[in-house]
Amino acid sequence: MNVCVASLCKAKQLEKAEIVIVDGIRIGLQPDVVTYNTLIAAYCRFVGIDAGYSILHRMKDAGINPDVITYNALIAGATRYSLLSKCLDLFDEMLEMRILPDIWSYNTLMNCFFKFGKPDEAYRVFQDILLKNISVHSATFNILINGLCMNGYTENALMLFRSLKCHGFIPQLVTYNILIHGLCKSGRGNVAREFLNELVELGHIPNAITYTTVMKCCFRYRQFEEGLKIFAEMRNKGYTYDAFAYCTVASMLLKTGRITEANEYLGYIITSGFTIDIVSFNTIFNLYCKEGQLDNAYTLLYEAENGGLESDKYTHAILIDGLCRTGNFQEAQQQLNRMSVTGFDSNLVAWNSFINGLCKTGQLDYATHIFESMDTRDSVSYSTMVRGLCQARRFRAASKLLLSCIRGGMNILKSDKRIVIDGLRSCGLTHEARKVQSKIQMAKLLHY
DNA sequence: CGGATGGCGC
Numbered sequence: 001m002n003v004c005v006a007s008l009c010k011a012k013q014l015e016k017a018e019i020v021i022v023d024g025i026r027i028g029l030q031p032d033v034v035t036y037n038t039l040i041a042a043y044c045r046f047v048g049i050d051a052g053y054s055i056l057h058r059m060k061d062a063g064i065n066p067d068v069i070t071y072n073a074l075i076a077g078a079t080r081y082s083l084l085s086k087c088l089d090l091f092d093e094m095l096e097m098r099i100l101p102d103i104w105s106y107n108t109l110m111n112c113f114f115k116f117g118k119p120d121e122a123y124r125v126f127q128d129i130l131l132k133n134i135s136v137h138s139a140t141f142n143i144l145i146n147g148l149c150m151n152g153y154t155e156n157a158l159m160l161f162r163s164l165k166c167h168g169f170i171p172q173l174v175t176y177n178i179l180i181h182g183l184c185k186s187g188r189g190n191v192a193r194e195f196l197n198e199l200v201e202l203g204h205i206p207n208a209i210t211y212t213t214v215m216k217c218c219f220r221y222r223q224f225e226e227g228l229k230i231f232a233e234m235r236n237k238g239y240t241y242d243a244f245a246y247c248t249v250a251s252m253l254l255k256t257g258r259i260t261e262a263n264e265y266l267g268y269i270i271t272s273g274f275t276i277d278i279v280s281f282n283t284i285f286n287l288y289c290k291e292g293q294l295d296n297a298y299t300l301l302y303e304a305e306n307g308g309l310e311s312d313k314y315t316h317a318i319l320i321d322g323l324c325r326t327g328n329f330q331e332a333q334q335q336l337n338r339m340s341v342t343g344f345d346s347n348l349v350a351w352n353s354f355i356n357g358l359c360k361t362g363q364l365d366y367a368t369h370i371f372e373s374m375d376t377r378d379s380v381s382y383s384t385m386v387r388g389l390c391q392a393r394r395f396r397a398a399s400k401l402l403l404s405c406i407r408g409g410m411n412i413l414k415s416d417k418r419i420v421i422d423g424l425r426s427c428g429l430t431h432e433a434r435k436v437q438s439k440i441q442m443a444k445l446l447h448y
Numbered sequence: 449c450g451g452a453t454g455g456c457g458c
Binding site for chain 1: 449450451452453454455456457458
């Protein structure tokens with residue numbers, strides 16, 4: 001029965017799995033801890049953490065005690081849904097129940113801390129593993145390397161990787177995938193390339209994840225044709241069994257103005273029978289919004305939501321950008337305000353999109369007002385405003401903003417700084433231009 | 449029976 005339940009759960013057929021269990025009970029087979037653990041993992045993955053909990057209760061009611069695997073599945077579920085405190089509670093609960101955590105409990109907890117941007121605490125978990133003399137799993141190192149990369153410690157991740165190799169650790173394909181991704185994200189595409197060669201030399205065969213990662217890396221460095229070549233190779237090898245890579249390609253095409261081609265690839269997503277999840281939906285939705293087909297976009301959104309797809313912060317940001325592009329600033333503003341009441345606040349990208357739209361249409365005072373009322377701002381917010389002010393030839397205001405951005409420890413693009421300085425000069429404000437330049441230099445010295 | 453890697457927005 002357990003084998004059957006497991007394979008149904010893997011295939012997301014939870015109702016069928018439940019039927020098998022009921023049938024089993026009818027012929028005298030009682031579900032055991034393995035059956036429940038399988039169910040808990042599947043419910044956490046496909047339905048939600050509460051669904052996982054309800055199985056836990058069912059299990060306890062049936063007189064079966066949870067074990068370490070039960071808790072690991074729940075902790076992983078809590079991590080998936082970004083519930084840090086729930087992870088910690090579960091870990092404590094496990095200890096209280098005198099269930100000894102295994103390496104995977106620690107791995108999962110460590111991964112959870114990394115995911116929440118708490119690398120120090122994650123590292124403490126790792127030290128705990130060593131202290132308690134629990135033998136590590138290769139995944140422990142993979143999680144460490146990934147966590148370090150994702151939290152801006154790419155250099156440390158590289159050092160760890162190299163020292164592990166010296167100690168006889170044989171990197172797996174996942175290890176390379178993680179490293180390549182991390183290196184690319186931190187702007188070290190050249191090192192990523194080296195690792196791509198290395199993994200092949202070591203006899204690994206790149207998988208769909210490797211291809212998608214490398215392809216995105218190419219796009220990041222504006223090597224579009226190179227990336228498309230990788231995609232073609234990936235398709236030839238039959239590695240496009242999901243929409244992941246198609247989304248990357250389509251959004252690159254859209255961003256570079258190759259609308260017709262983007263349309264083509266999105267067509268594949270729709271006709272290939274892939275499950276349209278929120279990410280692929282957003283990619284398609286973005287096409288309609290960028291083309292200014294807001295009516296079609298709304299229809300699509302309506303249909304998707306009726307079909308049970310839940311929009312996320314990406315959906316909202318795309319919509320707001322679309323509304324701005326079509327000049328519907330009032331509706332964009334309303335949507336933004338609605339967003340903050342429905343829990344999508346801190347959607348900085350959407351707000352940035354809005355001020356960008358306002359700046360592009362010369363509504364600088366309105367943009368400034370919004371910018372000042374935002375509770376958080378990032379370097380994009382500043383860049384957008386700075387560029388907008390320069391375009392309106394309000395160079396003094398732009399330089400003031402630029403300096404306050406730098407004082408806040410945020411860095412904006414060199415080209416944006418250039419625009420301000422050149423602008424000041426073009427107005428004959430040579431003295432101010434020089435002042436800004438020296439302040440930028442000073443900030444550089446102080447920060448690095 | 450669980451647990452690590454890839455896709456979308458300014």
